[in-house]
Amino acid sequence: MQKGEFVYEGKAKRIYRTETPGVFWMEFKDDATAQNGLKRGTIGDKGVVNTEVTRRVLQHLAKSGVPTHLREQVGERDLLVDGLEMLKLEVVMRNVAAGSLVKRLGIEEGRTFPQGIVELYLKDDDLGDPLINDDHALAMNLATAAELEHVKDLGRKINILLKEYFLAADLILVDFKLEFGRRGGEIVLGDEVTPDTCRLWDRETRKKLDKDRFRQDLGGVEEAYQEVLRRLVAAHA
Numbered sequence: 001m002q003k004g005e006f007v008y009e010g011k012a013k014r015i016y017r018t019e020t021p022g023v024f025w026m027e028f029k030d031d032a033t034a035q036n037g038l039k040r041g042t043i044g045d046k047g048v049v050n051t052e053v054t055r056r057v058l059q060h061l062a063k064s065g066v067p068t069h070l071r072e073q074v075g076e077r078d079l080l081v082d083g084l085e086m087l088k089l090e091v092v093m094r095n096v097a098a099g100s101l102v103k104r105l106g107i108e109e110g111r112t113f114p115q116g117i118v119e120l121y122l123k124d125d126d127l128g129d130p131l132i133n134d135d136h137a138l139a140m141n142l143a144t145a146a147e148l149e150h151v152k153d154l155g156r157k158i159n160i161l162l163k164e165y166f167l168a169a170d171l172i173l174v175d176f177k178l179e180f181g182r183r184g185g186e187i188v189l190g191d192e193v194t195p196d197t198c199r200l201w202d203r204e205t206r207k208k209l210d211k212d213r214f215r216q217d218l219g220g221v222e223e224a225y226q227e228v229l230r231r232l233v234a235a236h237a
């Protein structure tokens with residue numbers, strides 16, 4: 001498979017066409033941004049780690065019946081994926097209070113939510129990806145009512161699967177962001193699942209092993225990304 005015409009560059013990935021219509025080449029960059037693009041930098045070998053983590057996670061989910069856009073890995077920072085008609089929604093799943101939830105609701109960081117929390121955000125950089133509810137999503141035609149229910153069900157299912165997957169690697173899955181799209185009539189998980197899009201804490205020490213090290217200038221960013229991959233490889237041979 002050849003990398004074809006350049007299609008799109010996002011904050012952390014580039015997308016190219018391939019010779020097969022509907023199949024896209026997703027290249028993971030080392031670039032990192034935070035605060036909606038205000039803070040910029042690079043994280044050494046992030047692209048390589050994120051490619052490997054996404055491939056492993058999406059393959060694990062697919063085995064458990066979650067449809068994903070992943071086809072195959074074709075390079076150390078390259079995945080082939082199905083083109084999806086993306087929903088203009090971000091689905092955030094939360095198991096432990098952190099990040100924007102702590103600021104918005106005044107809940108102390110680290111409080112556990114045993115049932116998990118599903119949140120919807122409008123995918124719109126100009127608006128800073130605001131939190132929305134189901135009625136907003138329906139009023140803005142972001143998805144049908146059935147699609148919205150399905151996306152939330154998939155979010156809950158993926159959360160249960162990934163909590164266990166990361167815990168086996170001694171990582172607490174604090175929260176994470178998912179993006180879904182349509183492939184024919186089917187709702188499919190797209191994008192990436194990586195330490196850029198998940199908060200992951202060490203099970204014992206609760207040390208942050210994710211993009212918060214970059215966001216909060218905690219140091220040891222590259223090492224944290226490498227550590228996540230090393231643990232997943234060790235736990236899921």
Ligand code: UDP
Pocket residue numbers: 090092098099100101129175176177196197198199211
């Ligand atoms: N997240 C993401 N992309 C976004 C917003 C959030 O990947 O555009 C992830 C983030 O890494 C975290 C979770 O979603 O794992 C919840 O993020 P939060 O709402 O706390 O926002 P943040 O603190 O990142 O502003």
